[in-house]
Amino acid sequence: MYRTHTCGELRASDAGKTVTLAGWVQKARKMGGMVFIDLRDRYGITQLRVEDSTQPELAATASKLGREFVIQATGTVEERQSKNSKIPTGDIEVSLTGITVLNEAQTPPFTIEDESDGGEELRARYRYLDLRRNPLKNAMILRHRMAHEVRNYLDDKGFLEIETPFLIKSTPEGARDFVVPSRMNQGQFYALPQSPQTFKQLLMVAGYDRYFQIVRCFRDEDLRADRQPEFTQIDCEMSFVEQEDVLNLFEGMMRHLFKVVLNVDIPNPMPRMTWYDAMDRYGSDKPDIRFGMTINDITREAHGHDFTVFDSCEYVGAICVPGAAEYTRKQLDELTEWVKRPQVGAKGLVYIKYNEDGTFKSSVDKFFSQEDLADIACVCQADPGDLILVLCGPKRKAQTMLGTLRIEMGNRLGLRDPFNFAPLWVVDFPLLEWDDETSRFYAMHHPFTAPKPEHMEWFYSDKKEDLERVCANAYDFVLNGTELGGGSIRIHEAEVQKRMFEVLGISSEDAEVKFGFIINAFKFGAPPHGGLAFGFDRVCALFGGQETIRDFIAFPKNNMGRDVMLDAPSAIDDTQMEELALRSTVQNG
């Protein structure tokens, strides 16, 4: 061992001890006839001291140390004269008797500080240096802790972690697969799993009634901001359970994580909201309930005032922004431009100021009297000093735009403290989503999700409107406006599964090709079962108070799916291509 202690553990009570530390030189500086070295390792920073006058040789060595040199240093622990209360080792320093340079270091291309001077691209290229910084180190430690506690909790509840394969079969349903050409079976490909969904269901058929896995998954999608082609899931499944059992168990898991990792108590029981309520009141299936400002349906109050914009819309909705009646013309114009951005997609924004004096000033004064506006304000439960923002359109679309505007106003008003945690379950999702473009239904969760038993009649109906109102035994875990996980009770009866494929327009031949083995498996005694999966990267990020997942992944990819540190992907040898019986149709490889 190169050290007797870490750089994070020495305290005043250790004074007098002879110790050996090893680590990286955070900085070295001369001051008043002494050289001070801040030595850093994973556990902290310890100050080392060399006296010029009594140890000229050692001082010479010490003063030649560059940033990030790796050294081993031996000396005596002494209580400091001027203590540093900012670090746990600040009461002591080590008066050195020896230094061994274990490795020199080039000057790093950016500073290894909490706030680095390096740009994102540069830090990505030198990820191993970026990982030395505290914010990333803390993220890695948090992630380890989270995974360990998930495993402890689930092990304690009788779950078995069972590893499922990575080289599986490509299924064209769902997102795009990454594929892996087979050399031993030329012309054929494996696929990397988008999730272990079918395997966990097979494990239920196999009788492993409580399964989980913290597992890498892969999706070859065009990368939106903060998506990664490979990501990690906490994947779970249970047999002989109903929705209530699943919700209770995983609510318990999240409660455990919040408590042991952050010492935060979340509400017990956690709030639940139906998908319909979430859409109506928050314009989102992942509502941020840290703040109010919920959406109000003012269609009835808005219609019939000869304002064609409203009259021609199915739905008119409003949010009430507390204390924002003072917004200037300029601010309102900017907000109008903001909702017209393609990401929001509104045609315009109507505002109603509820002045402190009880009067109203709106952008639709021509059509709405003070009494009309008061009616709207009443629906919105607005108080004097509030600003009412109105959008209209087809119902769900308008609600979604209002939901986006609500989040934006929440940000602007500072209502979205990342360390205020407001989790909830969203339940009762529609089973099916109609797609106008392809003129067919898609499964909102996935094709194995069970319809609610009480909606079975609609499920077997031929009418589109019946099918549209079938709810699923599906649920999402939502935290602070982000969906962290979701799942469902699965179909376990072959007959219901067959109907599901029929509704989705998947022919029995296609179903056989794509899902043959699982349909077949279900014929041999499938238990009732259900489960869910959490996006582990995002769970970690939110627990760390961050919105982006990149810093919670040791070696992430950039927006082009590239690892700029490794320079991957890259061209491969011709012999490799030949062995795989593949030819590239592009030249730029």
Next chain:
Amino acid sequence: MYRTHTCGELRASDAGKTVTLAGWVQKARKMGGMVFIDLRDRYGITQLRVEDSTQPELAATASKLGREFVIQATGTVEERQSKNSKIPTGDIEVSLTGITVLNEAQTPPFTIEDESDGGEELRARYRYLDLRRNPLKNAMILRHRMAHEVRNYLDDKGFLEIETPFLIKSTPEGARDFVVPSRMNQGQFYALPQSPQTFKQLLMVAGYDRYFQIVRCFRDEDLRADRQPEFTQIDCEMSFVEQEDVLNLFEGMMRHLFKVVLNVDIPNPMPRMTWYDAMDRYGSDKPDIRFGMTINDITREAHGHDFTVFDSCEYVGAICVPGAAEYTRKQLDELTEWVKRPQVGAKGLVYIKYNEDGTFKSSVDKFFSQEDLADIACVCQADPGDLILVLCGPKRKAQTMLGTLRIEMGNRLGLRDPFNFAPLWVVDFPLLEWDDETSRFYAMHHPFTAPKPEHMEWFYSDKKEDLERVCANAYDFVLNGTELGGGSIRIHEAEVQKRMFEVLGISSEDAEVKFGFIINAFKFGAPPHGGLAFGFDRVCALFGGQETIRDFIAFPKNNMGRDVMLDAPSAIDDTQMEELALRSTVQNG
């Protein structure tokens, strides 16, 4: 919840309770006016009883239940009249008041019993049914337990589990990579990791001084028996450590596993053996030390007796098989044929019987007198009644053949009880292996393994014989003749790494292309570090008393790398090929 209890937990003390169980019908049988059902779940089997006379309807339902039907059954726990001491629930049965068939089942294609009547291929196709059998279930539970205990131990020792990427860069060094074509970077490929070797070293550079991961790895190799294209490693690395620290820590981990999982105490400290001793005495770098029968060098005694076969060989070695002097001519002939198989590769076998009366009978009596044979017997520490088996050839080759013969004799004599655990460390491996065919050195472990400091002079020598005797700070964990893990202290100095590439004949340009990022990383302050990796599948198999890993993997591939349950790999859509800018050069896809 569909049940109040599992099928494994009811005891006599539960008598009188009303319970609901759910599970699979192991069997249902009529007997003396009653129907008995054995209901099975992951936790055990419970006997259910229905009385024909008092419950005719229920009895009718019960008697229609087929094997593997999934049912929910409610009734009262009663102490049995004739108890079954073979199962933990054997003291009770449940007198039923209701049965709900949750799912019917087709008759499975093989019996769900500890010894199934299904062949390997059939069971692989219906893996989810095979997984219902106790041997596989117990293997999965063991594996979960092992992984959990590894994590507990390492977490307790301050290790962080850090996930490394799966989509990385292909490096032509080492085994063959599986590659993944990139759609967003057409003509380019990711590779799946053969191990996280470079990443864990980068993590050391990044300051994470205790890293581990239980992680999937991939190798596209022609599959020898009991190899899988994807396999799981316990991968570990530490900084500021010497070999002794690594050995102690992971010896502790294995000791912990043996104790908590199997309640077995392994020697403390574990034996260590140098690679040279292992080769000389066991003819293997993974010696099985559960039994003796070690190899004796009898070159001196064998040479100079005008027996050209011996005289022309560099080395003559022997093992002494206790109590086998009675072997018949036929048995010895069969053994001679056995050593001549290409897997062993001997040209012939010389035997010396040490008869109970103190005389010797050998196949080389023409050349060796009784005294000569007594000399050999003395070297071999043979006793009357033993059989000495002699092979000769180039030293290492002959030793390897003797090692193979030794294992075979150990098997034949029943000396290899799988539940007798004899672990050891093999240390001081040669750094380099000379390959005559390509006329170059290869790294015995990998190109980042450090030479022993005391061999540095040889390492920088130009002479082949000097380089051949350089030892590495490398070590293997060996159990019962199987290598379960191995690792090394790594090179952390750029200068030494450069020399290593030079010795391996890797040009600096090539090294730059293949390992550029890691060579570069090492310039920014690499700490001294080392680590190791265990083959987790095999660790589990050996703990389970099995030699093959396949039953310890939930969904394994067959010898052709195929998953016969999924039918993977398989052809993919033309559109997928087009998106990847790939064309197959074979038609049989």
